[in-house]
Amino acid sequence: MLKGEVIAVGTELLLGQIANTNAQYISQKMAELGVPIYYHVTVGDNGERLKEVIKQAQTRSNLIILTGGLGPTQDDLTKESAAELLNLRIVLDEPSFAKIISFFEQRKTTMTENNKKQAMVIEGSEIFPNDHGLAPGIAVQKEGIHYIFLPGPPSEMRPMVDRYFVPWIKKQYQGHIFYSKVMRFMGIGESALEERIVDLIEKQENPTIAPLAKDGEVTIRLTAHASTENEALSIIEPVENEIHHRLKNHHYANGEEGIEEVVFHLLDRLQLTLSAAESCTGGLLGRQLTRISGSSKVYKGGVICYNNEIKHHILHVPIEILDSKGAVSMETAEILANENRKLFNTDLSVSITGIAGPDPVENKPVGLVYIGISEKGKNTVVKEIHLSGSRTFIQLRAAKYAYYYLWERLKERLT
Amino acid sequence: MLKGEVIAVGTELLLGQIANTNAQYISQKMAELGVPIYYHVTVGDNGERLKEVIKQAQTRSNLIILTGGLGPTQDDLTKESAAELLNLRIVLDEPSFAKIISFFEQRKTTMTENNKKQAMVIEGSEIFPNDHGLAPGIAVQKEGIHYIFLPGPPSEMRPMVDRYFVPWIKKQYQGHIFYSKVMRFMGIGESALEERIVDLIEKQENPTIAPLAKDGEVTIRLTAHASTENEALSIIEPVENEIHHRLKNHHYANGEEGIEEVVFHLLDRLQLTLSAAESCTGGLLGRQLTRISGSSKVYKGGVICYNNEIKHHILHVPIEILDSKGAVSMETAEILANENRKLFNTDLSVSITGIAGPDPVENKPVGLVYIGISEKGKNTVVKEIHLSGSRTFIQLRAAKYAYYYLWERLKERLT
Numbered sequence: 002m003l004k005g006e007v008i009a010v011g012t013e014l015l016l017g018q019i020a021n022t023n024a025q026y027i028s029q030k031m032a033e034l035g036v037p038i039y040y041h042v043t044v045g046d047n048g049e050r051l052k053e054v055i056k057q058a059q060t061r062s063n064l065i066i067l068t069g070g071l072g073p074t075q076d077d078l079t080k081e082s083a084a085e086l087l088n089l090r091i092v093l094d095e096p097s098f099a100k101i102i103s104f105f106e107q108r109k110t111t112m113t114e115n116n117k118k119q120a121m122v123i124e125g126s127e128i129f130p131n132d133h134g135l136a137p138g139i140a141v142q143k144e145g146i147h148y149i150f151l152p153g154p155p156s157e158m159r160p161m162v163d164r165y166f167v168p169w170i171k172k173q174y175q176g177h178i179f180y181s182k183v184m185r186f187m188g189i190g191e192s193a194l195e196e197r198i199v200d201l202i203e204k205q206e207n208p209t210i211a212p213l214a215k216d217g218e219v220t221i222r223l224t225a226h227a228s229t230e231n232e233a234l235s236i237i238e239p240v241e242n243e244i245h246h247r248l249k250n251h252h253y254a255n256g257e258e259g260i261e262e263v264v265f266h267l268l269d270r271l272q273l274t275l276s277a278a279e280s281c282t283g284g285l286l287g288r289q290l291t292r293i294s295g296s297s298k299v300y301k302g303g304v305i306c307y308n309n310e311i312k313h314h315i316l317h318v319p320i321e322i323l324d325s326k327g328a329v330s331m332e333t334a335e336i337l338a339n340e341n342r343k344l345f346n347t348d349l350s351v352s353i354t355g356i357a358g359p360d361p362v363e364n365k366p367v368g369l370v371y372i373g374i375s376e377k378g379k380n381t382v383v384k385e386i387h388l389s390g391s392r393t394f395i396q397l398r399a400a401k402y403a404y405y406y407l408w409e410r411l412k413e414r415l416t
Numbered sequence: 417m418l419k420g421e422v423i424a425v426g427t428e429l430l431l432g433q434i435a436n437t438n439a440q441y442i443s444q445k446m447a448e449l450g451v452p453i454y455y456h457v458t459v460g461d462n463g464e465r466l467k468e469v470i471k472q473a474q475t476r477s478n479l480i481i482l483t484g485g486l487g488p489t490q491d492d493l494t495k496e497s498a499a500e501l502l503n504l505r506i507v508l509d510e511p512s513f514a515k516i517i518s519f520f521e522q523r524k525t526t527m528t529e530n531n532k533k534q535a536m537v538i539e540g541s542e543i544f545p546n547d548h549g550l551a552p553g554i555a556v557q558k559e560g561i562h563y564i565f566l567p568g569p570p571s572e573m574r575p576m577v578d579r580y581f582v583p584w585i586k587k588q589y590q591g592h593i594f595y596s597k598v599m600r601f602m603g604i605g606e607s608a609l610e611e612r613i614v615d616l617i618e619k620q621e622n623p624t625i626a627p628l629a630k631d632g633e634v635t636i637r638l639t640a641h642a643s644t645e646n647e648a649l650s651i652i653e654p655v656e657n658e659i660h661h662r663l664k665n666h667h668y669a670n671g672e673e674g675i676e677e678v679v680f681h682l683l684d685r686l687q688l689t690l691s692a693a694e695s696c697t698g699g700l701l702g703r704q705l706t707r708i709s710g711s712s713k714v715y716k717g718g719v720i721c722y723n724n725e726i727k728h729h730i731l732h733v734p735i736e737i738l739d740s741k742g743a744v745s746m747e748t749a750e751i752l753a754n755e756n757r758k759l760f761n762t763d764l765s766v767s768i769t770g771i772a773g774p775d776p777v778e779n780k781p782v783g784l785v786y787i788g789i790s791e792k793g794k795n796t797v798v799k800e801i802h803l804s805g806s807r808t809f810i811q812l813r814a815a816k817y818a819y820y821y822l823w824e825r826l827k828e829r830l831t
Contacts, residue, residue: 015453017444018628020435024458029432038430039465043439043456050454057472156806213433277720283706284699287720291698292808294774301723305692305702308716311760345726359709393707 003147003173005031005038006062008054010069010079011153012045023068023151023158030162034170035179035224036064046070048082055086055148063146069153071136073115080123080139080150087143090124093117097128097137104135123150129165133157140169147173171230180233181208181224184244186251187260187405191219197247201240208237210244217398218260253408260404261289267411268299268349276345277303277403278316278337280328280354281370286400301345306337316340327363329354331371334383338373350375351403355388357395370399372406382406418562418588420446420453421477423469425484425494426568427460438483438566438573445577449585450594450639451479461485463497470501470563478561484568486551488530495554495565499538502558509537511545512552519550538565544580548572555584562588586645595648596623596639599659601666602675602820606634612662616655623652625659632813633675634666668823675819676704682826683714683764691760692718692818693731693752695743695769696785701815716760721752731755742778744769746786749798753788765790766818770803772810785814787821797821 007024014021024041031038039062044054051070058065070079084091098120105112119136122128129138134157139150149166151158171178186194191214195202198221202210208225223240227233245252254263268275277286283305290300304315309328312318318328318336326332334352342350355370356362368388375381386402388395422439429436439456446453454477459469466485473480485494499506513535520527534551537543544553549572554565564581566573586593601609606629610617613636617625623640638655642648660667669678683690692701698720705715719730724743727733733743733751741747749767757765770785771777783803790796801817803810 009456014440015443015456016447017440017442017453018630020437020440021456022435025429025432025435027432028430032431039460040469041424041430041436041456041458045454054455215433279699279702281706282703283711283715284694284702284718284720285706287694287699287722288697288703288811291696291700291720291722291772292811294807296698297722300698302720302726303699304719305699305706305717307702307706307712311717314761315759344730346729357706392709396703396707 003036003064003170004062005036005064005066006040006042006058007038008051008058008065008067009041009043009153010046010051010067011043012047012076014043014069015045022155023153026155026159027066027068027151027162030167031170033179033181033222033224034167034174035181035226036170046076046078048078048085051079051082052086055083059146064149065146066149066151068151068158071119071138071150071152073113073118073135075115077118080121083148083150084123087123087141087148089141089143091121092124094120094122094128094137096130097122097135101135123148127169129161129169131157132160132164138165140166176228178228178230178233179224179226180230180237181222182237182241183256184221184223184241184252185254185256185258185260186219186221186248187217187253187401188409189219189248189251190214194219194221194248194251198244201243208240210240217394217401250409253405253412260401260408261286262293264404264407264411265290265293265296265299267408267415269295271411271414273299273349273411274301274347275299275407276301276341276347276350278341278350278352279303279305280307280312280337280352281357282353282396282400282403283307285396286351286353286403289400301347304341304344312337316344327365329356329363329365329369329371331383331385334371334373335375335381338375338381338383342375342377348377349407351407353399353403355395355399357392357399359392368395370395370402372399372403374406374410376410382410418451418479418585419477420451420479420481421455421457421473422453423466423473423480423482424456424458424568425461425466425482426458427462427491429458429484430460437570438568441570441574442481442483442566442577445582446585447637448594448596448639449582449589450596450641451585461491461493463493463500466494466497467501470498474561479564480561481564481566483566483573486534486553486565486567488528488533488550490530492533495536495538498563498565502538502556502563504556504558505539506536507539508532509535509543509552512537512543512550516550538563542584544576544584546572547575547579553580555581592643593645593648594639594641595645595652596637597652597656598671599636599638599656599667600669600671600673600675601634601636601663602632602668602816603824604634604663604666605629609634609636609663609666613659616658623655625655632809632816665824668820668827675816675823677708679819679822679826680705680708680711680714682823682830684710686826686829688714688764688826689716689762690714690822691716691756691762691765693756693765693767694718694720695722695727695752695767696772697768697811697815697818698722700811701766701768701818704815716762719756719759727752731759742780744771744778744780744784744786746798746800749786749788750790750796753790753796753798757790757792763792764822766822768814768818770810770814772807772814774807783810785810785817787814787818789821789825791825797825 752767
């Protein structure tokens, strides 16, 4: 059995300039594969301290995953220090070196001698190509311990983990794998969700069933223990189907896909366009949609109607409504959604108006939010929700609920 | 001299469910105070492994900062394990207990026996009150080593660090402190900035001068070594003034304040209102401004004109301009800023149109962005910038540059 430990190398981590998201990412992937990680250690760009930390890891772990310190400068000494400690030679990896040469040729800049350092690897190692940078990853084994070297920049490390390191782990586990699948739910709390599947949780064995509340939604991780991925999938399937059956009004996706992506794909497949009138979220919904490449196919834009004057002038909410019912009201949400849809000439429009805090407005409590959905030829629906937490959290959850109500409305149409 | 090490306790960290932002926060604060941190270690909720990790820390650090595992459940065993290892007793802290009792009384819920556990502390320790939760922090010294226990939830840990732990550190350093100050710059790259102050960097001693590029801006950390905070400030001041003098067109703030906050405060003090026409940033600028509580005083809203039809219909960019010059052009940026300002009736309006990628548009390269600023009674100015990186990074930097150009325009008016 593998017992893992993640060692992050970099003085910037010890100065608090960046968070150690690499350890988190690697740990997540290992958890999915059923590889236990018992320690994270961070050490600076210091060869002696790094060697001490590796020595100690050798006493308790047989999968030592190092990230950072594979770059071209003097500071980058992870593989050099490890090779010295393991008494292994550093050799040139020709394919990596060829890639570096062509990188500099293409950019018509001169390669300096220290760039060659990035193509140096430990003798007898397996190479993980770096598809987003110059320093390859390395897997080397000595005396029953696996040493994995990964680059520090997350943009290089993450794809390398996904494409090369995860398959490497699976190869080690041939005939004995853990496989896990994450189901995502919205519009239901963790305890309410648990109650609906408590019998399944109580008799869980293989797969295990682990609910988790996070960022305004709930996930369930199903982890199966099997000899092949197909076998694992067939162990997971009946449990997954049962959970889906009980919670189908909340189960919006699996894996990494967020609710905004699910809504984007639904709109895209249904060939519908969307616009948004955002008051308390101030552009957050638009920002989340436009992070997705290709979002222009479905999202035409929106009005950020942060100010009441704008709600009136641009989106035609009558002054009487603003005065009598308020900007945060069922009525205003309805008009905002309808008028915004007309203005942007879209099939659908969503409106969000609420009180993000920290102070109450219009004698209404912080966290009160109205979400309206207007659709051509249908009745406009407005939902009232009550959120808690900080200003930012209320804004994030309000946008998330807007997506959730859009999903609720659209999901049936594809079947 | 203190030599620090941060030990985070929590299985959720080893499963990758959360990133270890506590270690980052504590390290940042220690860096500002000049306390070196040489190691971060993370271990799960396991008493034996925790004790091993503390034992090892004792061999190399004299300031051992533990976070997490101070809660009421069986899993929470940080102080119990440490007390056992240090051979110290666990005793009840009456003020903390009184606070827990009154917490439950106020909520009219029953306190269970395990809540009392949170009021238990190590004998002979100094208490850091928890202003945002129930478990107090603890500082205890034995055989020349300081042990600090902090709660795991960042919402409790951060204010405790700021209010109680940082002053505790300063007390240890009486007559011998490090004090640091961060200057923030935009619109200049790290190497160009270094070149302008290379003479200062070369002769640096006290204070030290450390530039760092991060998230599309550059910071300089000045760290002075002195016997009092006032002395440190007076050591920093002439260097800070000199750097400011050389880079005053780029030096927009000090400390934690981001460019959007600086712009918000400038607009607020000048009593000016702002609106935005956002194309490639899709609402990001609005979202950043509206995270700030009170932003409604200056920000009235904006149009997210993601689609060309919207640029034409709502913001009146002529079809001929869109056809001949394109949506990403000097001309379109200018019209967007002007028309948006009129529509929202604000003093200023900023427009952002560009190509966030991944694919080129209108035969123009990814990363090309135009930012227009329209102001009542002034000529509209459009800036062309070329950004690189991922889609998200281009969007983030485009918004940041919009704030930078607003700052450039407004900063003179207060003097």
